[in-house]
Amino acid sequence: MFCLALVLALPTSPAGDELAPPFAVEAGGRPIDVEGGNSAPFVHDLDGDGLADLLVGQFEGGCVRVYRNVGKPGAPRFEGFEPLRAGGALAKVPYG
Numbered sequence: 001m002f003c004l005a006l007v008l009a010l011p012t013s014p015a016g017d018e019l020a021p022p023f024a025v026e027a028g029g030r031p032i033d034v035e036g037g038n039s040a041p042f043v044h045d046l047d048g049d050g051l052a053d054l055l056v057g058q059f060e061g062g063c064v065r066v067y068r069n070v071g072k073p074g075a076p077r078f079e080g081f082e083p084l085r086a087g088g089a090l091a092k093v094p095y096g
Helices: none
Strands: 002-004 033-035 040-044 053-057 064-067
16 A cells, blocks of 8 residues: 655745645655555755755654755755665664
């Protein structure tokens, strides 16, 4: 079973109090899907490059996918993903 990862609504004003219309997030030109459904998206600059990266947790398996933002400020772009690792090991979160 696959589930569309998320739909985002990003602020449009400098104050961040207005939201743009939601849109489906894509990676590599296709909507982001995760196995097992019940995705849990989070946006954070994981690599410190000033661009918000996308982390998507998935219920099945407790895995977290990292989609690095290869776009530019205000125009995010995601390609493939890599699994989240901690201390060289695959990071997992409890599920079930």
